Structure formats: structure tokens, C-alpha cells
Amino acid sequence: MAQLTKNDLIKNWLLGYSSETAYNYERLQGLGNTNAFMPIIRALYPKEKQAEELKKYLIFFNTEPSWMGTVVHGITAAMEEQRANGEDVSADDIISVRSALMGPLAGIGDVVSQSICYPILAGICISLALAGNFAGPILFEIVYKVLMLTLGYNMYMLGYTKGKGAIVDLLQTGLLNKILDAVSIVGLMVIGSMAVGNVKLDLSFLEWVFPNALGEIKFNVQKDVLDTLLPGLMPLAAVLGVWGLLRKKAKPLTIILVIFAVAFALVAIQALMGAYK
Amino acid sequence: MVFKAILVALIATCSTWWFSHTVTRTWLYPIWSGFLVALVMGEPLRGMQIAAAINLPYIGFITAGGSMPGNAMFAGPVGTALALVAGLDYNTASVVGVILGSVAVFAWNAYMTINATWVHMADKFLEEGDLTKVRLCNYVPSFFVSLILNGLPAFLIVMNGETFGNWLQSFPQWIMDGFALAGGLLPALGIGMLLNFLGKKKLIPFFFVGFALSQFVGLTTMEVTLVGALVALIIYYFQNDPEKVGD
Structure with a gap:
């Protein structure tokens, strides 16, 4: 009876971290997974069957690895x-x-890593680094990797020990979607919070001065209109604007160009108001 | 200088050529890849601060299915090295990072496209039963693709850093202002991508809850995370088994 050793499993888990070494648009992590499953296939199958068994990995595959x-x-x-x-x-x-599993787990994994852990860690560590504290980058590296490897290892072993049973539970009871929803709620609240202070759009250059009998009256679009309506309105509008474009299937590159167009349009308005005379 | 430029080029190469995420996962982020460059360049303190400033517009950075809001993997190491060589201040460095990252999106797209070639090569080797060559296809060719797309430009930019820096600093004020404004808006792209990625209709209100807690109540992101975890837990329990809640 062919049995996988702990060593085979650890090799498989660690080689999974090379899933994106030849990352590509056609099959994403397919080649990387073929590489990662070599130790498993070699341990389980006779030499003449190994290549055939590996073919099931050299296909389109993408998850959070x-x-x-x-x-x-x-x-x-x-x-x-x-x-x-x-x-x-x-x-x-x-x-x-x-x-069936790659999509939902890409969802859960990307939320946990890219929309919760990264922004929080980066937020804290960037402040430390800007203040000249070496703990900034070092803390970032250590905390990120400890969390990643601990979770990655335990999730792998959970999958192995529960095996097929785990999937039946996960898929049939809709548990996976419930977990995804729960994690997404945290992720959405984190990115909502991130929109505050990190996205910057200040229109206080839109200011007109009206002379009157008592001196002058200043009218500032940012201070007198936007900030009284809703503080943080413009950054929020920027995020929602980007979201709207993405929902219309705009590519990130297109949106980068739109952002530059908006930025330079604002510069043009400042120029018209005499900022560069 | 040549030696330092080669090391920076290698860091820039490996920030895109992820030979193992046990090492390279954090090289996606300028705060770490830029810090590595700072160490290599022998200016850890100033370099670290520059790297952090470059990371700021990429605070909402996400790669999902291979698309991303600007190439932070290029902006981090190359921007940090350039700013150190050319003596740029933090704000200018951050703006230069935005420019580099936006232009280098093309390098990323090219990388993701060219790498499909090695998959076809691997198809052939697997058909022939040559497993070792399949493994080599995963690791070797993409290194050279990244070396050419990222390493070589990084090397040239560092070698010509002063010229490049002088050229950047000769830009009229309005251009720098435009890039600075774009840098302030860029996080909206990452956050928007995350929102699009997570945004099931029924969950969208939680984005606004997070926004409101920070904007109106003044909670930090860490505090919002804790509140979010509690909210998620409560909803999860109620949704999971309404009758059993309270047991």
C-alpha cells in the first residue's frame, strides 16, 4: 500500500510556494502545481505512470497559493x-x-492576505519606517511570513487529514460560502477604513475671493461645500468611481490612465486659476 | 556602482520572478523590496524611508488573477535606488514610484504573456515523460524574462541615476503636481479593485460601515478590523444555525 510520508507532504506544501514562478495568463498556476505535485506522484505511482498522472495538474488553475x-x-x-x-x-x-475549490479559496485567501493582513501591517509599518524606525520593514517581513507560513501549513495539513470528507462538508452545507462571506465582511470594513486618509483628493485650490464693503469673503469649494456636506466625500467618490469603471469591465491599466487624466485636468484647472503664473 | 546596480537589478528581477513565496511573497511590497535595496546601497535609513514613501500609494495593492493597480514590484526597488542615487526627497520619490509603477504595468503584462511559452514547452516534455525538464520549465526561463523586463531597466536606471534624476527634477512644477495628485488617487484603484473583488451586493454596506467608523468615529484600521471580526462572527453564527444561537 502506497503511503505518503510527512516528508512528501511538507515538500508538496513548500513547493506550492513556487506555484507562481512561471505565472502566466494562459494557465496561471498550472505549471507551478505540476512542479509542486512531483514528490506526491513520485511517491505514489510507478515510474511509467508518473507523467500521465501529472497531466491533471498542467491545466488552468488559480487560487491564493x-x-x-x-x-x-x-x-x-x-x-x-x-x-x-x-x-x-x-x-x-x-x-x-x-x-470547484480554487475559486472560493482564492476568494478567502486573497481577502485574508491582501485585503486584511497586508493593509493593516503596511499601514503600521510604513508609519514606523517613515519615522526612521527600522522596526518598520523588519516587523513587516517577520509578521507577514509567520502568519503566512503558519496558516499555509495548517490549512494544508487540515486538507490532507480531512481529505475528501472536508470537501463534502464544505461544498454541501454551503459552509465555504458562509466563511467567504464572513471573511469578506471583515475585508470590506478594512478597505472602507483604508479609503479614509490613504486616498487623497483635496479641492481646496478651488477658492474665490469676493471683495465687499467689510473686506473680503472667501468661498472655498473644499472647506465650505464638500467638508460641510460629508467629510471625506471626495476620496470616497474616487473609490466608488473606480469601482464603477471596474464593474464596466475596465482594465486596471485603463483606470490608471483615467486617474492620470483626472489629475492633470485638476492641474489644468489650477493653471487656469492662475496657480502657475 | 556597477556591483550595487547589479544587486539592485537582481532584487528587481526576483520581485517579479517569484521563485518561492516563502522568500519572495513580501518582495511585492516596496516597504520590503525597497528596504533590501537600501541595505544593498549602503543607505539603510534614508532608503527605508524612501521605500516606505513609495509604498504609500500602493497601500491598497492587490494582484488577483494576474491584474494589478500599478507594478509595485518594479516601483519599489527601482524607485528606491533611483531616489538614493539622484538624491530625491521623499515626496518626489513617491511620485517617481507612481510613474515607474504605472509604466511598468506593461512589463508585468509582457511577463505574464511570454511565460505561457514555457507551459507549452512543459506540455511537450511531460508528453515525453521527462519530469526534470518540466520542473526546469517552471523555474528557469521566467527568470530570464524577468531579468530582461525588470532587471535590465533597473540596472540602466541606477547606472544613469544622476542623469535620470536631473531630468526628472527639470520637469516643470505642474507636471510634478499632476503626478502627486495621481499618487494621492492611486490607492483608490487598489481599494476599488478589492471592493469589486469582494463586493457581493448584500455585503457592500459593510464597506460603508468601515468608512464611517474611520471617517466619523475616528477609529484606526486595526480597531475597525476588530469590530469587523465581531460583526462577521455574529452574522456567521446567526446565519449558520438560527435556532441554535443562544445555546
Whole structure:
């Protein structure tokens, strides 16, 4: 009976961190996963079957590979072990389980890593670094990696030990979607908070001075209109504007160009108001 | 200088060529990749502060499915090195980072496109049963793609840093103002991408809750996270098993 050792599993988990070494638009992490599953396939199958068994990994695949998505690889390793021992697990079963899980776990993993942990850590560490404290970058590196590897390892092992059972639970009870919703709520609140103070759009250059009998009256669009309506309105509008463009399937590159166009339009208005005379 | 420029070029290469995320995952972010450059350049303190300033517009940085709001992996190391060589102040460095990152999106797109070639190569080797060559396809060719797309420009920019810096500083004030304004708006792209990525209709109000807590109540992002975790937990429990809540 073919059995995976702890060593095989750890190799598989660690090689998963090279999923994006040849990252590409066509199959994203497919080649990286083929590389990551070599130790598993080599341990389980005779030499002449190895290449054939690896083909199921050299297909389109994309998940969050470092923090949470490792659970998919753990589950896969368990399924490969069952398959090698003659249980009723087909190559298509493995492919369909992986395809079913990659999306939701990309969701959960990206929220946890990119919309919760990164902005919080970066926010704190950038302030430290700007103040000249070396703890800034060093804390960033250490905390990020400790969280990533601890979660990544435990998710992988959870996937392996629970195996196929884990998937049935996750998919049938809709648990995965509930977890995704819960994590998304935290993520959305974090990015809502990030919009404050990080996105900067200040229109206080739109100021007119009207002379009158008592001296002069200043009318400032930012201070007298926007800030009294709702503080932080313009940064919020900028985020919602970008979101609107994304919903219309605009590419990030297009939006970068739009942002530059808006920025220079504002500069042009300042120029018209005499800022560069 | 040549030696330093080569090291910076290697850091810039590996910030995109992720040989293992156990090492390179944090190299996506200027605060770390720029700090590595600062160490290499022998100016840890000033370099660290520049790297942090360059990271600021990328505070809402996300790569999902290979698209991203500006190439922070290029902006971080190259921007930091350039600012150190040319003696730029933090604000200018941050603006230069925005310019570099925006232009280098093309390098990222080219990288993601060219790398498909190695997958086809791997198809062939796997058909032939040559597993070692399949593994090499994963690691080797993309290094050279990144070296050419990121390392080489980084090397040239650092070697010609003073010229490049003088050229940048000869820009009229209105151009620098325009880039600074764009730098202030750029986080909106990352945050917008996250919002689009997370934004199931029924969950969108939570974005505004987070905004309101920081804008009106003045909570820090860390505090909002804690509140968010509690809210998520409560909703999760109620949604999961309404009858059992309270047991």
C-alpha cells in the first residue's frame, strides 16, 4: 500500500510556494502545481505512470497559493493517495474537486492576505519606517511570513487529514460560502477604513475671493461645500468611481490612465486659476 | 556602482520572478523590496524611508488573477535606488514610484504573456515523460524574462541615476503636481479593485460601515478590523444555525 510520508507532504506544501514562478495568463498556476505535485506522484505511482498522472495538474488553475489555498493541495494529496491505493477516485474527480475549490479559496485567501493582513501591517509599518524606525520593514517581513507560513501549513495539513470528507462538508452545507462571506465582511470594513486618509483628493485650490464693503469673503469649494456636506466625500467618490469603471469591465491599466487624466485636468484647472503664473 | 546596480537589478528581477513565496511573497511590497535595496546601497535609513514613501500609494495593492493597480514590484526597488542615487526627497520619490509603477504595468503584462511559452514547452516534455525538464520549465526561463523586463531597466536606471534624476527634477512644477495628485488617487484603484473583488451586493454596506467608523468615529484600521471580526462572527453564527444561537 502506497503511503505518503510527512516528508512528501511538507515538500508538496513548500513547493506550492513556487506555484507562481512561471505565472502566466494562459494557465496561471498550472505549471507551478505540476512542479509542486512531483514528490506526491513520485511517491505514489510507478515510474511509467508518473507523467500521465501529472497531466491533471498542467491545466488552468488559480487560487491564493500561500495563505489559505494550500488546503486544496492537502485535499488533493489525500485523494491521490486513495487513487494510488485503488480506491474509486478518478483523475476527473481530482480535477473537478480542485476546480470547484480554487475559486472560493482564492476568494478567502486573497481577502485574508491582501485585503486584511497586508493593509493593516503596511499601514503600521510604513508609519514606523517613515519615522526612521527600522522596526518598520523588519516587523513587516517577520509578521507577514509567520502568519503566512503558519496558516499555509495548517490549512494544508487540515486538507490532507480531512481529505475528501472536508470537501463534502464544505461544498454541501454551503459552509465555504458562509466563511467567504464572513471573511469578506471583515475585508470590506478594512478597505472602507483604508479609503479614509490613504486616498487623497483635496479641492481646496478651488477658492474665490469676493471683495465687499467689510473686506473680503472667501468661498472655498473644499472647506465650505464638500467638508460641510460629508467629510471625506471626495476620496470616497474616487473609490466608488473606480469601482464603477471596474464593474464596466475596465482594465486596471485603463483606470490608471483615467486617474492620470483626472489629475492633470485638476492641474489644468489650477493653471487656469492662475496657480502657475 | 556597477556591483550595487547589479544587486539592485537582481532584487528587481526576483520581485517579479517569484521563485518561492516563502522568500519572495513580501518582495511585492516596496516597504520590503525597497528596504533590501537600501541595505544593498549602503543607505539603510534614508532608503527605508524612501521605500516606505513609495509604498504609500500602493497601500491598497492587490494582484488577483494576474491584474494589478500599478507594478509595485518594479516601483519599489527601482524607485528606491533611483531616489538614493539622484538624491530625491521623499515626496518626489513617491511620485517617481507612481510613474515607474504605472509604466511598468506593461512589463508585468509582457511577463505574464511570454511565460505561457514555457507551459507549452512543459506540455511537450511531460508528453515525453521527462519530469526534470518540466520542473526546469517552471523555474528557469521566467527568470530570464524577468531579468530582461525588470532587471535590465533597473540596472540602466541606477547606472544613469544622476542623469535620470536631473531630468526628472527639470520637469516643470505642474507636471510634478499632476503626478502627486495621481499618487494621492492611486490607492483608490487598489481599494476599488478589492471592493469589486469582494463586493457581493448584500455585503457592500459593510464597506460603508468601515468608512464611517474611520471617517466619523475616528477609529484606526486595526480597531475597525476588530469590530469587523465581531460583526462577521455574529452574522456567521446567526446565519449558520438560527435556532441554535443562544445555546
